[in-house]
Amino acid sequence: MQQQFDQIAQAVSTQSIVLADNVQLTIKRLDQIHPQISGNKFFKLKYNLIEAKSLGYRQILTFGGAYSNHIAATAYAAALFGFESIGIIRGEELAQHPLNPTLATAQSLGMQLQFVSRQSYREKHQAAYLAALELRYPHAYIVPEGGSNALAVQGCQEILSLQDRQDYDQICAAVGTGGTLAGIIEASSDQQQVLGFSALKGDFLHAQVQQYTDKCNWRIIDDYCCGGYAKTSTALLQFIEDFELAFTIPIEPIYTGKMLYGIFDLISKGHFKAGTRILAIHSGGLQGKAATA
Secondary structure (H helix, E strand, O other): OHHHHHHHOOOOOEEEEEOHHHOEEEEEEHHHOOOOOOOHHHHHHHHHHHHHHHOOOOEEEEEEOOOOHHHHHHHHHHHHOOOEEEEEEEOHHHHHOOOOHHHHHHHHOOEEEEEEOHHHHOOOOOHHHHHHHHHHOOOEEEOOHHHOOHHHHHHHHHHOOHHHHHHOOEEEEEEOOOHHHHHHHHHOOOOOEEEEEEOOOOOOHHHHHHOOOOOOOEEEEOOOOOOOOOOOOHHHHHHHHHHHHHHOOOOOOOOHHHHHHHHHHHHHOOOOOOOOEEEEEEOOOOHHHHHOO
16 A cells, blocks of 8 residues: 555656745645645545554544545545545534535545534544544544544655755645644754644644644744635635736645745745745645635
8 A cells, every 4th residue: 555655646746936035936736646635635644544454444534524625535545545434524514405515525435424513523532532433433443633643744744855855945834733734844854944824713733733743943823814714815815816827836725825825925025035945835635626616
């Protein structure tokens, strides 16, 4: 299985843009890795699925909202590598409505969708809740919401190549549950600064990332989250339209769009010194573009 993952991961390219004050922005196109196991989700799932296979599990169980990139990617990866899949979906009322494109795709790939109340969903990290799931699904390997755990962090360290550690001053990435950023921080050199652009409002993500790293060369900002997860603004949507027209790189408004919106705004305000070399991680999730259109 690892060999299959490694072969897929070879399809990564970069695209460089020179902006104001000779700031060089290079975008690492993780969205090109795989059309369904997109971007950072590929790296988060890699070692979790390898572990599940080695332990003899037949099912993958995970959690997500109605528009979760993680749910879509997990459904496809599970089917590709011979697992059944189960998705615990936030919002029991969704069971009474037609499935949106994300959930319909997951279901078409064989994922069993279990809709739960928001109150119940908030218990997903509690030992008693997880123990009950293990009793109900004894053959299921449980992956946390967003895929973030120690194995995900291990996988996300592979996002940065040796060349990336040498060629850039700043590494920028979107942040949802913290696993991707933690892996990038762990892989970064001590001379690099890592900047996370939160897709959610609030400062709780710092503690989630901190549990996976002792490094201090990073910070998270939520100035460009547009008020919360999956929320947008007229300015963000206009930026995405202009960016795609100028650079022919598809981006979505939940993660990568907000990150690039923030980078361009910070560059315009002189946040980065002249000549700074920035590597921005395109974390994929383009199914979210259609889902929120």
